[in-house]
Amino acid sequence: MSDAIIxxxxxxxxxxxxxxxxxxxxxxxxxxxxxxPRGARLGVVGRNGAGKSTLLRVLAGILAPDRGRIRRxxxxxxxxSLALGFxxxxxxxxxxxxxxxxxxxxxxxxxxxxxxxxxxxxxxxFFEQPVSSYSTGMFTRLGFSVAMQVEPDVLxxxxxxxxxxxxxxxxxxxALRERIHSGTTVVFVSHADxxxxxxxxxxxxxxxxxxxxxxxxxxxxxxxHAAAPPAxxxx
Amino acid sequence: xxxxWLELILFSTYAELRxxxxxxxxxxxxxxxxxxxxxxxxxxxxAIVLKTGQRxxxxxxxxxxxxxxxxxxxxxxxxxxxxxxxxxIRQVRLPLQVFPSVQILADTVKFAFILGLLLVxxxxxxxxxxxxxxxxxxxxxxxxxxxxxxxxxxxxAMPFVPDLRFVIEQVLQVVMFFSGVVFSLDSIxxxxxxxxxxxxxxxxxxxxxxxxxxxxxxDWIALGRVALISLAFFALGTYLIQRYSPRYVKLPT
Numbered sequence: 001m002s003d004a005i006i007x008x009x010x011x012x013x014x015x016x017x018x019x020x021x022x023x024x025x026x027x028x029x030x031x032x033x034x035x036x037p038r039g040a041r042l043g044v045v046g047r048n049g050a051g052k053s054t055l056l057r058v059l060a061g062i063l064a065p066d067r068g069r070i071r072r073x074x075x076x077x078x079x080x081s082l083a084l085g086f087x088x089x090x091x092x093x094x095x096x097x098x099x100x101x102x103x104x105x106x107x108x109x110x111x112x113x114x115x116x117x118x119x120x121x122x123x124x125x126f127f128e129q130p131v132s133s134y135s136t137g138m139f140t141r142l143g144f145s146v147a148m149q150v151e152p153d154v155l156x157x158x159x160x161x162x163x164x165x166x167x168x169x170x171x172x173x174x175a176l177r178e179r180i181h182s183g184t185t186v187v188f189v190s191h192a193d194x195x196x197x198x199x200x201x202x203x204x205x206x207x208x209x210x211x212x213x214x215x216x217x218x219x220x221x222x223x224x225h226a227a228a229p230p231a232x233x234x235x
Numbered sequence: 236x237x238x239x240w241l242e243l244i245l246f247s248t249y250a251e252l253r254x255x256x257x258x259x260x261x262x263x264x265x266x267x268x269x270x271x272x273x274x275x276x277x278x279x280x281x282a283i284v285l286k287t288g289q290r291x292x293x294x295x296x297x298x299x300x301x302x303x304x305x306x307x308x309x310x311x312x313x314x315x316x317x318x319x320x321x322x323x324i325r326q327v328r329l330p331l332q333v334f335p336s337v338q339i340l341a342d343t344v345k346f347a348f349i350l351g352l353l354l355v356x357x358x359x360x361x362x363x364x365x366x367x368x369x370x371x372x373x374x375x376x377x378x379x380x381x382x383x384x385x386x387x388x389x390x391x392a393m394p395f396v397p398d399l400r401f402v403i404e405q406v407l408q409v410v411m412f413f414s415g416v417v418f419s420l421d422s423i424x425x426x427x428x429x430x431x432x433x434x435x436x437x438x439x440x441x442x443x444x445x446x447x448x449x450x451x452x453x454d455w456i457a458l459g460r461v462a463l464i465s466l467a468f469f470a471l472g473t474y475l476i477q478r479y480s481p482r483y484v485k486l487p488t
Contacts, residue, residue, distance in 0.1 A: 015485045019397070057484075061328050064481040081326045087250055089257035098250050101243040102327055130257065 083143030313386030387472025
């Protein structure tokens, strides 16, 4: 595909499994071919440990391939990460600014969005309190609200579609789906077929660090399940 | 470096200092009390117990310790910073020089407090402010670059060899004694002293004492040489961090 904004060819990524001289490297990705067209909503399916998350981090530009080639146009890619770089002793406001800067926003841009973050996270006066005093739910709400302020060209999502308690799950799920369907290019990793079918317009199947198939959602899921061992297919 | 990363460094430094202040009852008073206690310890051991009877020993010691502690804390905090942030680095793409730079800047802010305290003590001792104080600006700038250079080099190596963190404090302790912080290097035979003077800290601390105690201008040629060495190491450290950035993310935690 020539209209791809990111294209991987025979990409492999190796990790150092241990801190020891001469320790063997572990290939989390062996051989991946992938083309991500602009505006596509690509689902990534595969078993645990197949290399799906590693693939996302290659797309995000965090991991460089150890072999193969990657071609990317000038696009910003961002992994949807909640509570990135949060410091416990800082207020919600300061953490929002810090996290936003790490996610690539300018200071001015974040400050313009602080009001929106405050409103979406429903933190009220707690916004000025240290996040160490937050409940888990409050922490997640702030993290999600900050993460949603970043508008990358390619949004990378690892399993998370909604966060927080029941109430906030509806709200965060709706906000994320709205973002996904606003024309952004999306790469979405999930174990849930239903979610992949709902969100994605194409899919890729990764098995043991290799890309087995890329194409229409229905066909890829069918092939993936046909190849699954009976025990797993039943799940 | 893009303006955006400068904003991140400055705000992270603020966050670091703010968080540190919140972690104790006395907060930022510790930035003064802790080094003051450290100085008192050396004063007790070397001036009172061992009677290091050189003239002007107290100001000599305090100037040396103040300049030394800035370097030491910058190197030990900055040196660990990339290794400590490996978890974050796996999540987001950032220029990794940000992390040691934040630590060094935070330590520089704390150094500013101690320097202020030092000046007050020196004035109380009768060492008046003088025109050579202007030379403090280049001396401190060179020390900042040298600290950053060493911190970058250690920070670049630490993710590969985390064991370094056990060694670094000990090495710094030895370097302190070889830098003429607590006792003068004048007692060392001249032939040997030439080798000691290769250590940039010797020159920087001497320059600090010349200015603050004797109203003498520093040895500009020696300072220029130290500045060049520092810049060269700084460039090397920056290069190594950039070069190895893709590999840090693939190391085990």
